[in-house]
Structures are given as structure tokens and as C-alpha cells.
Amino acid sequence: MIDLSADLLLHDKVYPMSLFLTSDEKQAILSSNNRQPILTDLFWALQSRVRDRALKPGLMSPDDQVDWWRVVAEYLGDAAMVYALKPSEETAVWLRDVTLSVARRSAVDWTGSSYRTLIDAPEEAGTKGYLETTHIVWGLSMVLDLAADVLTAAEQQEVKAVLTDRGMPMCLKWVEATNHMANWYCVLTSGMAVAAAVLNDEHYLAKSREHLEGCSQVFQPDGSYSESLQYGNYAGYSLMMAHEALRRRDEADSAIVPVSNYAGYARWASYSFLYNKSLTGWGPSPKARSLNFNDSGAMFKPSGEFLLHIASRAAASHPTDAGLARWLFETAYGQHVAQGPHDQASFGLVADWGALTLPLLTHAADPISPSDAKLPELADFSCGDIIARDHFGGKTVIGFHSGKDPLYGPGHLHGDLNSLILVHNDERMLVDPGHACYRNLYHGIETGTRTHNTCTFMADNTDAVLRPMEDQIGMKTLEQSKMTRRHRNGNVPDEPADRGGRQLIAAQLDDLRVMGGEASKLYGNPLTHFGRFVILCGSNVVFVVDHIQASAPVKTHWHWLLNNRDDTLDYRYIGKDRIVARRGNTGMKLFHCAEGKPSTVSFACVHDAYHCLPNHRGEGRPGSGHLLTWGDTQKRTQLTALHAIAVDRYGPVADWHLKPDETGTSMVGLAGCVDWHIQLIEQNSILISERVSGREYELLLQDSTQWTLTKKN
Numbered sequence: 001m002i003d004l005s006a007d008l009l010l011h012d013k014v015y016p017m018s019l020f021l022t023s024d025e026k027q028a029i030l031s032s033n034n035r036q037p038i039l040t041d042l043f044w045a046l047q048s049r050v051r052d053r054a055l056k057p058g059l060m061s062p063d064d065q066v067d068w069w070r071v072v073a074e075y076l077g078d079a080a081m082v083y084a085l086k087p088s089e090e091t092a093v094w095l096r097d098v099t100l101s102v103a104r105r106s107a108v109d110w111t112g113s114s115y116r117t118l119i120d121a122p123e124e125a126g127t128k129g130y131l132e133t134t135h136i137v138w139g140l141s142m143v144l145d146l147a148a149d150v151l152t153a154a155e156q157q158e159v160k161a162v163l164t165d166r167g168m169p170m171c172l173k174w175v176e177a178t179n180h181m182a183n184w185y186c187v188l189t190s191g192m193a194v195a196a197a198v199l200n201d202e203h204y205l206a207k208s209r210e211h212l213e214g215c216s217q218v219f220q221p222d223g224s225y226s227e228s229l230q231y232g233n234y235a236g237y238s239l240m241m242a243h244e245a246l247r248r249r250d251e252a253d254s255a256i257v258p259v260s261n262y263a264g265y266a267r268w269a270s271y272s273f274l275y276n277k278s279l280t281g282w283g284p285s286p287k288a289r290s291l292n293f294n295d296s297g298a299m300f301k302p303s304g305e306f307l308l309h310i311a312s313r314a315a316a317s318h319p320t321d322a323g324l325a326r327w328l329f330e331t332a333y334g335q336h337v338a339q340g341p342h343d344q345a346s347f348g349l350v351a352d353w354g355a356l357t358l359p360l361l362t363h364a365a366d367p368i369s370p371s372d373a374k375l376p377e378l379a380d381f382s383c384g385d386i387i388a389r390d391h392f393g394g395k396t397v398i399g400f401h402s403g404k405d406p407l408y409g410p411g412h413l414h415g416d417l418n419s420l421i422l423v424h425n426d427e428r429m430l431v432d433p434g435h436a437c438y439r440n441l442y443h444g445i446e447t448g449t450r451t452h453n454t455c456t457f458m459a460d461n462t463d464a465v466l467r468p469m470e471d472q473i474g475m476k477t478l479e480q481s482k483m484t485r486r487h488r489n490g491n492v493p494d495e496p497a498d499r500g501g502r503q504l505i506a507a508q509l510d511d512l513r514v515m516g517g518e519a520s521k522l523y524g525n526p527l528t529h530f531g532r533f534v535i536l537c538g539s540n541v542v543f544v545v546d547h548i549q550a551s552a553p554v555k556t557h558w559h560w561l562l563n564n565r566d567d568t569l570d571y572r573y574i575g576k577d578r579i580v581a582r583r584g585n586t587g588m589k590l591f592h593c594a595e596g597k598p599s600t601v602s603f604a605c606v607h608d609a610y611h612c613l614p615n616h617r618g619e620g621r622p623g624s625g626h627l628l629t630w631g632d633t634q635k636r637t638q639l640t641a642l643h644a645i646a647v648d649r650y651g652p653v654a655d656w657h658l659k660p661d662e663t664g665t666s667m668v669g670l671a672g673c674v675d676w677h678i679q680l681i682e683q684n685s686i687l688i689s690e691r692v693s694g695r696e697y698e699l700l701l702q703d704s705t706q707w708t709l710t711k712k713n
Contacts, residue, residue, distance in 0.1 A: 018145045019198060019248040021084050025359040029085060038334055039361050043085070045338045046358065050082040054094035059102065063343070065616060069112050069132035070347040072102060074354050076139030080146035081355035092150040099143045100155060102136060103162045110136055110170060115439070128177060129170030131184065134191030135347055137167040138241060141198040142355065163195045168204045171195075175211055181486040181493050182227060182411040183235040185215040190238035197245035205246075209256050212242055214491035216261045218409030220382035223264020223321070226407035229272055230296035230349050230610070233303055235409065236262050237346045240309040244356065247313075254313075263314035266325035269302050270370055271379050271387040273328060274397060275426045276335075279608060280566040281617060285339035288332045289428065291399035291421050293385060295412035295435045295447070297609035297618070298428065301332035303346055304353025305360060312363035323368025329353075330367050349610045350618070378513045380404065380506035384417070384499075388513035390539040396647060397423040398542065400534050402517025403501020407484060410497050415449035415480035417501040417519035418532040422453075422542065424647035427586035431563040434607035436619040442605070449479035450559055451604050451627060454519075455546065458555040458635070459526055478554070480522035504531055505699070507709040511538045512688065512697055514709050526552035533699065533707075535688060537676040540656070541667045542645040546594075547683045553635030558643070560590060565606045565624040573598065579628065580653065587653025593665060594641035596630035603627070640680055666691070 028035070029043060053061065059075060060068050076098065083091045107126030111117050116130045140159055148156050171192040175185065193208035195201070218235055219225050225232025239257050246253035269290070276286035279299060288301035310318075310325040333353055344350035371392045378388040386400040399421040414432070422430040430453050433446045449456050457478040486497040504516030513536040520530045529549035536542055548556055562569055562581055571581035576598050578591045592598075604625035609618035632639070644667050646656035656669035664679030664687070675691040686699035696712040 018084065019245055020142065020145050020356060021081065021359050022248070025362050026085060028362040029358050036361070038330065038337070039358065041337045042353070042358055042361065046078060046355070047082055047086065048338065049342060050079045050091060054079065054090045057094075057097065059098045065341070066343050066348055066612060067113065069135055070612060071343050071345075073135040073138040073142070073347070074342070074345045074352070076102070077142040077355040080142045081358065083150065084146040085358075087147075092147070095143060095147055096150045096155070099140060099151065099159060103140060103159045107166055107170075110166065127170065128173045129167075129188055129191065130174065131187055131347065133167065133170045133174075134187050134238075137163060137171065137191040137195050140167070141195045141245075145198045146355075160199055163199060164201065168192045168195050168201065172204070172207055179487045179489070180411070181215070181218050181488050182409045183218070183231045183238070185211075185488075186218060186235040186238040189215050190242040193242040194245040197249045200249070208242065208246075209253070211491045212239075212246075212256050214488055214493055215239070216257050217493050219262045219265065220405060220408050222268070222382045223262050223266070224268040224381040224383040224385065225262075225265065226383045226410045227412040228294035228296035229269060229290060229292065230300055231294075231412055232262075232265055232268075233300075233306060233351060234346060234349065236265055237303045237306045240306050240356075243313070244309065244360075259310065259313045260317055263310050263318040263321040265302070266307065266310045266314075266321045266328060267375075267379075268381050268383075268385070269307075270324045270328050271375075271381075272385070272399070273301070273331070274423055274428070276332065277426055282608070283340070285336045287339075291385070291387065291397075292432050292434055293399065293401045293416055293419070293421075294414050295610070297349065297434055297607065298431065299350070299608045299618070301351055302328065303351045304329055304333055305356040308357060308360035308364050311365050312360050315363075315365040319365065320368060320373050322365040324370065324373065326364050327367035327369050329364075344609075344611070348612065376508060378506060378508040378515075380503065380515075383407070384501065384503070384517075386503070386506045386515040386517075388508070388515060388536050390511065390513075390536070395424055395539045396536065398513070398515070398534060398536050400515040400517065402503050402515070403499055403519065404503040406496030406498050407486060408493075408496045410484040410486055410499065413482045413484060413499075414447045414452060415482050415522070416452040416454060417480060417499075417522060418517050418530065419452040419454040420534050420544070422588075422645070422647070424588070425584065425586040425649065427584040428563045429581065429583070429586060429588045429647065431561055431606055431625065433561060433605060433620070433625060435610055436605070436607050437611060437614045437616075440614050440619075446605055446607075447482060450477075450557075451561060451625075453560055454480075454532070455530065455548075456557045456559065457523060457527055457548075457550075458557070459550070459552065475555075478523040478527060480519065481524075502705065504533070504705070505707040505709065509697060509709055509711050510695065512536070512709070514699060516707055518705075520549075526550045527554060531683075533686065535678070535686075535699075537667075537688065537690070538674060540646055540648055540669060540674065541676045542647070543667075543676075543678050543688070544643040544645070545678075545680060545686060546639070546641040548636075548639040548641070549683075550637050553637055555635045556594075556596075556632045556639060556641070558592065558594070558596065558630045558641070560628045561604060561606070562626040562628065563606055564626050565608065565620055569626060571626070578658070582650050582653070585650050587648055587650050589646045589653055589656055589658075591644040591658045592630045593644060593658075593660075594630070594632065594639070596632050599629040599631060601626050601628060638683075640683055642678070642680065644678075
């Protein structure tokens, strides 16, 4: 064992060059003359984080809320980086102890929890990798690269051997045995690539290059990601690890994982970002919130390393996206660099910043805010998200989930097309439920259509699954299909998958924002058309228009999921066609204008963030969401329905009123200073006007699929 007792020798030691920390990066981090203030904060926060862990023996501590596979990469990587920058005996002792204990676990232990291997043949136990395998490989590779001299020469060879004989082969076996294009492909290929780069293993470098060209195609053409914002971050983090390892080993490999494939993720994430605010149960520090369609937590911000990787490596080719990535990093992390949790980062999906944040920050572009970039207030993305706000930094944000392009890496989908999320005054009023542990019995319910702000349908003859109570009346429920896959043949991806939804419109004029989608194919027969338009008028008024057609009569149910995750929701029905809801400093009036009948409230779950285990922090309890439903009173083959919503401060929302007239419906508020009127003309035209100012607009069906928005005066 190397003698680490002499502190002077430690500080005077000249460390060999590593992949993940160059001499220039090290000098920039350690130099106090020109160091950015945020880099100083991060440098000391990382030391504090590592010191707290090093004071306790072993990888895990009683404070950790997850199993050991989910922290091994970050804990080893953080400690290795701190040791490379400012070595100490306590860090070295901890690193050696944990590195060897992890490396010496059995091959079966390297596969993760027992449910991973239940489907494998007994003779395959410990031979095929899983996500857990990659995280072990990442952690051990970081130690060898940044802090190898905490190990004796023989111990270094032992760790190298276990990566060569077990880690990389296990990752490769998964990659070659499966054909699904999604985040797993990126993660397992990245594990192999990082170890191969650190070990300079030409065989696995060649295999990594071969598959990285395929798995880097999981992102949509604009950099958005079809699984979810959360899983796009996990896939992107994995590709970031591979790109950095290969590029730092040999600049010629920098194009193997093209940053251009995912640089646009920063733009999508910036649009999806809502605000920072403390969250009950998560401590006093403000927590980022984002729009969270599909399997994604509402308490979400992208990983710090992934953002700074884009900010660094895309600065020349995609300068706006690079600047947005830096802006989002500063916004989500800059004011509270020490906030936790730190045990659920990339794998736990409660993102954090980690070891590579420091070196990457030395290269990052300057921040560019969405306002400085002059981005429009409405944007649509290839994954199907349409995101609109009254202003950047304004009061109201709406996320609308539709279909658009074929999907490049689908998975983790919800039955949520034509669903919306509504946020006003930094309060999420209409929400997506998110998701919790995948092995919870109700996971299929929280991902189903009924628990989202969209529609289900009742029909006599469909292929949908019978519900026992409905079976007694001879009816079946139509919900959206959630299963869409894209496969590959070796490293050659199939054509992107068509989920079945399509975008009708994404447009803005003046202070009018219009989003529209069609989703009937996901429900199946007899539904032939389900078009929905969500129209944001100014900052306070939202109209939701549904056009429904069916080849046989269907009965429509409209679902609205209200946010009660901390018991601060206050709502009441006023008659049978409207509710008033309040939470925080926000009020909302929702008017049902389709003559339906309200149902008794259903108590749903609204989750903060994913956790791999049940009944842990982040999992919403029953009643954290209040699911309100109106049902049509009869079956129809054609229906046009309107909902009107007003949002304002807690008290003034009472002054917004719905006023029908002979031509349509008005929402009037702000002491009569605003009067938004909507007129529905069959199913091919919608007239919208702001009567106080005299402005008029028309939504018009131009052909069988596309709508346009024009200003009439």
C-alpha cells in the first residue's frame, strides 16, 4: 500500500494525466485568481460532500435512501475527482476500501436487484449486464482514471481485470442480446465505452464505436426525446460519459457521439423548466419544477454534467443551445449548489451535479436566457410537446402533449395525448401524475388515460379491456394505447415508430397561443376523430375545444387532475358545471360547457419524483391528486365540446365570469378590462376575439389535417 500519511508529499505529488481531468482544467479549478464564483462554490461543495461520506466506513450510510447500485458511480466519481484535485488520507482510505469492496462483489451482484435476473436462464446468472452494471463500471473506471494511486499496483491490476473480464463483457452481452432503441441502449453502451477508454482496450473501443453510432440516434431530430424529459436526461448523461471518455482519450473520436444529436435537449428542457420553489418534505432549498409528460418527475432539472457538456461541446456548432444549457445550469443549481439529495442522481432520476461538473464548467459557454435568445413564447417539439407561456418570466405556462413526428426512442409512455398541464403564479394547478416505483400495483393506473387531463370514451363494441362494473351495463372503456417501440438490427435502427397521434396546430399571434392535436388512433374503434385545441388568451384565459367523431355512438368522459400533493388545494363545485380551485397564491375557475354530469371525486396520486422502492419520499399518497370527471349524458357519433378556464391570484379569480351569448361564450375579468370570446362553427372553424380591444382571430381547418391561425383585423 502506498504511504499516504505524509500530507506534504501528497500535495507536492505530480499526478499523471487523466482522461477526466486535464492539467489545464485542474489549474483552472484550483487557481483562485481567475476562478468563477460558481466554480469556487462547486469546488468546496464537492469537497464537503465527499468528506462527509469519507468519515463513515463503506459505500452506504444510514442517510442513503436507495440501494447501493444507484449511488456507486456518483460516490466513487465524486471522491476520485476530489482526490485528484486536493488529495487527503481520509479520501484515499475511503476510496481504496470502497473500490475494492465493489470490485470484489460477485458477478451476480453486478447485475443488480434480483428482479433483473428473474427472466434469465440460471446458467446466464452474472453474465449479462443491466443498468446497475454500467454504474459499477463507471465508478471503478473513474477511480482508475483519477485516483489510481490509492491502490497498490496489484490492486490496480485486480480492478482492471474485473472491468476487462466482467464489466465490459456484461455490458456488451446486454447490448447484443436486445434490440430496443431507448435509454438502456445508451447506458449499457456507455458503460463499455468509458471502461474501454480508461483501459485503452482496443477490442471494446471498437465495439463501443460501432454501437454508439446507433444509440446516439435515440433522440428526436430537434434534440427532444420521446420517452420523457427525465429519461432523455438519463440517455443524454450516458452519451455524455461516453463522448467525454472517447474525446479526451483521442480527439479523433469526438464525432463518434455527435453532440448535434442532442444539443437541442437544452432548448426543450429550458422551455419545460417552470420555476424553483421549496417543496414540502424536501427541505428548505428551492427545488426545480418542470413539465413532466410520460414517466418523468415534476421535481426535475437536468443533470449538471449533461447541461455543461452541451454548454461546452456545442458552443461552436449550436451556440444558442449551448448558452441555454449554461443558463439552465445556473438557474437550477447556481444559487444552492449544496442542496440534496445526492443519493438519487443519474440512476435515481432525481438529477444532481457531480464530478465532471467542475472540469466541464471551465469550457462552458456564457449563459443565454430564453429572453436574451429571443425565443418565441410558444414552441413545438418533435417528441410531441407543445409549450406555451404568456411571457418568459410571466404568469402562465401550458404544456400540451400531442403527436408530431415518428418517435426515435419510445418507451415509458403514458396514455396522455391531448393532455395538458396548467401552471399559474408558480403553482401547478392541472397536473400530470408523474410516476413512482414501477413495481407498484397501481403503476398501470397512474400511467393510464383516465388519470390525465384528457378524455376517455365508453362504447358498446370495442377492443378495450372490460372493467367489471362497466361489464354489467354492457359498456367498455376506450383508453389510449401506451405501447410503442422502435427496434434495431445490430447497431442499425429501424425506422422511427409512429405512435398514432398527430399535431393539428402550434401557433401564436399577439397574445394568443394555440395548440392542437388529434389522438383517435390510440383509442381504436369506434373512435375516428379526437381533436383537441388548447387556446391560451393573454395570461388569464384558457379555452379547451374538443372535436369528437365515431363510427358508432360513444359517451365521452372529461378528466381533470388537480394538484393536492401537500394538502393545500381548496376547491368546491358551484352548481354542476364549474369549480373554483385555489392553492398557494393562485386561483382557477374551470367551466364545463358540454352539459355533462359530474362524478364523485376520485383520489389519485401526484408524485414529486421517481423512487426505485415503494413508499419512499417522492411517491404521492392517495389524495395528493383530486381527479374530477364530467361524463356526457348520452352516446353520440359527433360532438363539439368546450371548457373554459380562468386563472388569477387567489382572490381576484372570483371576479372572472363566464357569459354565454347568442354567438358563443365570453370569459370576462379584470373589472371588465378583458373579454375573450369564442365561437365554435361546426368542426372546421373557431372564432376568437378580445372584445375590449376589438381584435379578432380565426382558427380554420385548411384541409383534412392542418389548421391555421389568422388575424382578421
